[in-house]
Amino acid sequence: MYQYNEVDQALVDQRVEQFRDQTRRFLAGELPEDEFLALRLMNGLYVQRHAPMLRVAGPYGMYNSEQLRKLAHIARTYDRGYGHFTTRTNIQFNWPELAQVPDILAELASVQMHAIQTSGNCIRNTTTDQFAGVIADEIEDPRPYCEIIRQWSSLHPEFAYLPRKFKIAISAGPNDRAATQVHDIGLHIVRNDAGEVGFEVLVGGGLGRTPVIGQQIRPFLQKEDLLSYLEAIIRVYNLNGRRDNKYKARIKILVQAMGIDAFRELVDAEWEQIRDTDLKLPLSEIERVKAFFKPFDYDTSAAADTSLEQHLAEDNDFRVWFERNTVEHKVPGYRITYVCLKPYLKPAGDITAEQLDLVADLADRYSFGEVRATHNQNLVLADVKQSELYAVWQILAANNLARPNIGTLTDMTVCPGGDFCALANAKTLGIADQINMKFENMDYVHDLGEIKLNMSGCINACSHHHVGHIGILGVDKKGEDWYQITLGGDDGSEAALGKVIGKSVAADDVADTLEKVLQVYVDQRIEGERFIDTFRRIGIEPFKEHVYAVAN
Amino acid sequence: MPLLINNEVVADNWTLIDAETLDQSGDVIVPLALYLEHRAQFDARESGVALQLNGDDDLSSILSEVDQFPLIAIDFPAFRDGRGFSIARLLKRQGYRGQLRATGDFGRDQLDHLARCGFDAFQLKDEKFSPDVFKSFGEVSVRYQGAADDAKPVYLQ
Numbered sequence: 001m002y003q004y005n006e007v008d009q010a011l012v013d014q015r016v017e018q019f020r021d022q023t024r025r026f027l028a029g030e031l032p033e034d035e036f037l038a039l040r041l042m043n044g045l046y047v048q049r050h051a052p053m054l055r056v057a058g059p060y061g062m063y064n065s066e067q068l069r070k071l072a073h074i075a076r077t078y079d080r081g082y083g084h085f086t087t088r089t090n091i092q093f094n095w096p097e098l099a100q101v102p103d104i105l106a107e108l109a110s111v112q113m114h115a116i117q118t119s120g121n122c123i124r125n126t127t128t129d130q131f132a133g134v135i136a137d138e139i140e141d142p143r144p145y146c147e148i149i150r151q152w153s154s155l156h157p158e159f160a161y162l163p164r165k166f167k168i169a170i171s172a173g174p175n176d177r178a179a180t181q182v183h184d185i186g187l188h189i190v191r192n193d194a195g196e197v198g199f200e201v202l203v204g205g206g207l208g209r210t211p212v213i214g215q216q217i218r219p220f221l222q223k224e225d226l227l228s229y230l231e232a233i234i235r236v237y238n239l240n241g242r243r244d245n246k247y248k249a250r251i252k253i254l255v256q257a258m259g260i261d262a263f264r265e266l267v268d269a270e271w272e273q274i275r276d277t278d279l280k281l282p283l284s285e286i287e288r289v290k291a292f293f294k295p296f297d298y299d300t301s302a303a304a305d306t307s308l309e310q311h312l313a314e315d316n317d318f319r320v321w322f323e324r325n326t327v328e329h330k331v332p333g334y335r336i337t338y339v340c341l342k343p344y345l346k347p348a349g350d351i352t353a354e355q356l357d358l359v360a361d362l363a364d365r366y367s368f369g370e371v372r373a374t375h376n377q378n379l380v381l382a383d384v385k386q387s388e389l390y391a392v393w394q395i396l397a398a399n400n401l402a403r404p405n406i407g408t409l410t411d412m413t414v415c416p417g418g419d420f421c422a423l424a425n426a427k428t429l430g431i432a433d434q435i436n437m438k439f440e441n442m443d444y445v446h447d448l449g450e451i452k453l454n455m456s457g458c459i460n461a462c463s464h465h466h467v468g469h470i471g472i473l474g475v476d477k478k479g480e481d482w483y484q485i486t487l488g489g490d491d492g493s494e495a496a497l498g499k500v501i502g503k504s505v506a507a508d509d510v511a512d513t514l515e516k517v518l519q520v521y522v523d524q525r526i527e528g529e530r531f532i533d534t535f536r537r538i539g540i541e542p543f544k545e546h547v548y549a550v551a552n
Numbered sequence: 553m554p555l556l557i558n559n560e561v562v563a564d565n566w567t568l569i570d571a572e573t574l575d576q577s578g579d580v581i582v583p584l585a586l587y588l589e590h591r592a593q594f595d596a597r598e599s600g601v602a603l604q605l606n607g608d609d610d611l612s613s614i615l616s617e618v619d620q621f622p623l624i625a626i627d628f629p630a631f632r633d634g635r636g637f638s639i640a641r642l643l644k645r646q647g648y649r650g651q652l653r654a655t656g657d658f659g660r661d662q663l664d665h666l667a668r669c670g671f672d673a674f675q676l677k678d679e680k681f682s683p684d685v686f687k688s689f690g691e692v693s694v695r696y697q698g699a700a701d702d703a704k705p706v707y708l709q
């Protein structure tokens with residue numbers, strides 16, 4: 001993965017000292033609250049229900065073992081012994097002291113980490129495919145471009161006070177694992193008819209109060225034009241995006257209001273002015289960054305291993321885990337291996353300091369010292385030799401990190417909700433427990449197959465409930481928690497927004513309602529059909545009828 | 553309100569006018585709409601005439617003529633309203649070489665970004681000024697991306 005040079009290091013070091021001084025001035029009453037608010041947000045610091053919350057950047061999901069150990073240390077020293085991985089592949093700490101945050105940032109900087117632009121109305125962490133570089137179907141590794149965008153957008157002097165937050169995602173093959181269609185800008189690495197590799201560019205996607213699927217603004221963009229084109233889009237947005245209403249300030253609203261064609265015209269006019277300037281990305285710079293993401297020295301004899309077959313035949317639990325929680329690697333003899341952060345009755349994405357240390361050790365021993373975070377709040381050891389999978393599984397299982405539920409109903413994406421988040425309308429963690437208890441039977445869950453369940457505690461949609469195959473949204477009804485259920489959403493290549501199934505249900509009824517929904521699927525599915533396929537074929541009516549008929 | 557130029561507080565001989573104070577003598581800063589309305593009158597003045605722009609203005613009406621003004625002030629209606637940063641870049645790209653002044657609700661912690669976008673004068677509100685504000689220029693010395701101060705990104709420097 002990318003390694004800082006002196007310049008990169010100087011930037012994060014100086015940023016720490018700058019923030020230290022800002023915090024000092026705020027605490028001394030020299031810096032007005034509203035200014036500090038904007039400044040601290042740009043450094044990942046929120047004030048939550050109980051305490052500040054610090055969001056640390058995991059650039060495009062990449063972490064190394066040294067960084068994980070540092071995060072474990074921070075969790076122990078400054079927090080309550082755990083952290084929480086988010087849907088943007090960052091990690092949050094929920095209990096730091098404001099006065100200690102500069103020290104935490106200094107600790108992070110010592111391992112080439114930071115919290116820059118993890119929040120606030122600026123360009124956020126670029127996200128990508130958790131299988132980047134190790135999956136056979138990709139056209140090119142997207143991570144070098146993520147890093148190039150990271151550097152270009154870091155402390156960009158013009159784009160620090162945009163109308164609203166701005167998120168970019170990149171996918172690199174036919175299967176979109178980065179939810180690019182629901183980002184402010186989605187980039188698809190594609191090959192054109194001439195065989196050149198470049199980007200298809202989407203703009204104006206996003207979730208939140210007004211969920212929108214992004215639209216294509218450019219079918220093919222040359223690599224060298226990447227930064228000039230991004231700069232053109234964001235300049236047009238900065239000048240024209242709404243600032244009178246924060247719920248209408250995202251770029252999606254601007255694109256909708258203008259229409260994609262008029263918006264494209266403005267962008268192209270701006271782009272003409274800047275595309276042949278120093279913003280043109282030299283091939284040499286692309287090559288320099290690519291060198292950090294070269295394939296590892298894989299063991300060419302790894303595929304000769306026969307022990308995996310034997311373990312699969314002998315140990316049923318291992319086989320179940322292998323089938324659900326590992327994925328084919330592009331190099332024979334290796335597997336992409338999930339570290340599951342969706343254990344039974346624990347908050348999704350939470351990880352203890354001990355588990356962080358343990359994953360760091362596993363990475364060092366079995367996966368070239370690197371770990372990735374996924375946008376569904378799990379971790380991935382991307383390069384495990386098949387001969388070592390059994391050992392890895394045993395260690396994961398002994399530490400509650402091997403629940404074989406990846407991609408299934410209980411691999412839920414859940415925001416912290418009313419227990420932690422000041423904006424929440426309803427709690428989410430208790431509902432997740434309720435669903436876990438109802439669907440504890442793994443055979444049943446495996447029989448249901450691939451299902452994405454996303455639950456958000458309010459309309460801000462941090463857990464992307466609109467694009468869950470099943471979405472659950474917490475709403476407040478006269479002070480009580482109620483839940484609205486949507487079906488049919490998807491954030492993959494066939495992105496779609498879920499449809500509301502009917503009136504919201506009481507907290508106690510959520511899991512029972514899901515059971516009815518799933519019953520319709522089980523009754524109606526045809527051979528090999530996933531939940532989402534059945535939904536697309538039969539529509540929402542049969543689900544509606546069954547859920548509400550029985551309820552009445 | 554102290555005016556910061558070149559790392560010091562300097563005297564300011566410009567006065568911002570509005571429709572009520574049209575006849576103010578001396579060097580004046582005129583909001584764009586007012587200027588366009590009374591253009592002939594302003595162009596005939598002997599003393600200095602500067603423009604004030606803000607994010608709601610339609611810049612296309614004036615962009616090609618900006619070089620005739622010795623000073624352009626860009627107003628920040630709120631700390632978090634960042635349109636002025638982009639307006640400054642458009643003016644600099646147009647070749648504007650006069651004084652580019654930030655006015656309104658910006659703060660010390662934005663000075664460096666403002667300078668990078670092409671501002672060279674900063675009219676800070678009294679309560680936002682303290683002698684140590686100058687320290688904020690270059691607080692982070694690393695510049696990954698090009699801007700108005702230096703068009704070259706880090707890998708071309």
Ligand code: SF4
Binds near residue numbers: 418424458461
């Ligand atoms: S969706 Fe709402 S409740 Fe959940 S984390 Fe986001 S703002 Fe908080």
